[in-house]
Amino acid sequence: MKAAMLRSALRRRRSSSSAASTPSCLSRRRFSSSPAPERKVAILGAAGGIGQPISLLMKLNPLVSRLALYDIAGTPGVAADVSHVNTRAEVKGYAAEEQLGQALEGSDLVIIPAGVPRKPGMTRDDLFKINAGIVKSLSEAIAKYCPNALVNMISNPVNSTVPIAAEVFKSKGVYDEKKLFGVTTLDVVRAKTFYAGKAKVNVADVNVPVVGGHSGITILPLFSQATPKTNLSDEDIKALTKRTQDGGTEVVEAKAGKGSATLSMAYAGAIFADACLKGLNGVPDVVECSFVQSTVTELPFSRPSMLIFLVTGESEHVKLGKNGVEEVLGLGPLSDYEQQGLEALKTELKSSIEKGVAFVRGN
Numbered sequence: 001m002k003a004a005m006l007r008s009a010l011r012r013r014r015s016s017s018s019a020a021s022t023p024s025c026l027s028r029r030r031f032s033s034s035p036a037p038e039r040k041v042a043i044l045g046a047a048g049g050i051g052q053p054i055s056l057l058m059k060l061n062p063l064v065s066r067l068a069l070y071d072i073a074g075t076p077g078v079a080a081d082v083s084h085v086n087t088r089a090e091v092k093g094y095a096a097e098e099q100l101g102q103a104l105e106g107s108d109l110v111i112i113p114a115g116v117p118r119k120p121g122m123t124r125d126d127l128f129k130i131n132a133g134i135v136k137s138l139s140e141a142i143a144k145y146c147p148n149a150l151v152n153m154i155s156n157p158v159n160s161t162v163p164i165a166a167e168v169f170k171s172k173g174v175y176d177e178k179k180l181f182g183v184t185t186l187d188v189v190r191a192k193t194f195y196a197g198k199a200k201v202n203v204a205d206v207n208v209p210v211v212g213g214h215s216g217i218t219i220l221p222l223f224s225q226a227t228p229k230t231n232l233s234d235e236d237i238k239a240l241t242k243r244t245q246d247g248g249t250e251v252v253e254a255k256a257g258k259g260s261a262t263l264s265m266a267y268a269g270a271i272f273a274d275a276c277l278k279g280l281n282g283v284p285d286v287v288e289c290s291f292v293q294s295t296v297t298e299l300p301f302s303r304p305s306m307l308i309f310l311v312t313g314e315s316e317h318v319k320l321g322k323n324g325v326e327e328v329l330g331l332g333p334l335s336d337y338e339q340q341g342l343e344a345l346k347t348e349l350k351s352s353i354e355k356g357v358a359f360v361r362g363n
Ligand SMILES: NC(=O)c1ccc[n+]([C@@H]2O[C@H](COP(=O)([O-])OP(=O)(O)OC[C@H]3O[C@@H](n4cnc5c(N)ncnc54)[C@H](O)[C@@H]3O)[C@@H](O)[C@H]2O)c1
Pocket: 044, 045, 046, 047, 048, 049, 050, 051, 070, 071, 072, 073, 113, 114, 115, 116, 117, 118, 127, 131, 134, 138, 153, 154, 155, 156, 157, 158, 183, 184, 185, 186, 187, 214, 259, 260, 261, 262, 265
């Protein structure tokens, strides 16, 4: 049932006009004379490697009317620079911690790329030590100043930072699982690019769902559901899966100590943020993959308030609506290889989720 719904939603999405599937900053709607509803977007970590290009992309998005750029370093320059772009959004920079409240107040959507990136030889989990604290304090501020905003978590390790934010929101009594998203769109972007290259099809026509979390084997691309259908061999599918799982490391190594993916991430983050804004604005059939809480699981709730993402933590196809996640669409039919991948990722994903939860609970 869920699989059929998913297929039909994805079909609708592919066949629909640009409204649901083309990022607004890339669509001709930016020349439209009728403005979309007022929407405030806050970017926390706006002066960083991801923060700067995603600030620009959100400034280009006609769905944004106010753009709040917050960082603990370098904000004034970035805000002044971006503010000169002649598009709808009014840009304001917020530079110090005491300005965080103002940056967040009235936000419909908060995008979080704050935190340190990997260097060669590191895992995403190695970032936990620093980034967990950053995400916790930013989440506390969101709970205080804009508890109803949608939150797009980019900071790594996503498999733990999303549970951290959820636990903070729960502790403040403002948690709504429909509004918290781990941004895994970059895995989808990569899977599409690599599939199109291998299958020699037009990348613009390609769709590949990616489920699971956002780290190594927890990233599970579902090439069996990729469209257009092609006759790639099992070996090709294995190689594509591995390359998608290692995509972040490929960039980290190529940057040789100067950080991780920033430009492709900003692109992916802007696509996901745009989908959230479209959902808020009531555009129908907006479907993306994201790391969200879900009760679609065969596992029992082992602790009453423990986070159970799908099967202890899966990315999901979510249909976005006026309140955030409107519907979790499920995994769809998996090949044997994907089913094995799903089983294999559970242990790591479960432990990353529990690590995040324990960090906030102090145990
Ligand atoms: N989800 C994904 O797919 C994905 C992809 C790429 C990178 N990332 C992650 O995104 C994060 C940022 O990467 P980057 O390359 O932009 O790093 P960066 O170091 O270039 O930028 C991070 C920014 O965060 C700011 N910052 C630090 N602490 C802050 C705080 N308390 N409040 C506000 N801002 C703060 C820094 O001043 C800096 O400007 C990393 O954790 C990285 O691993 C995630």
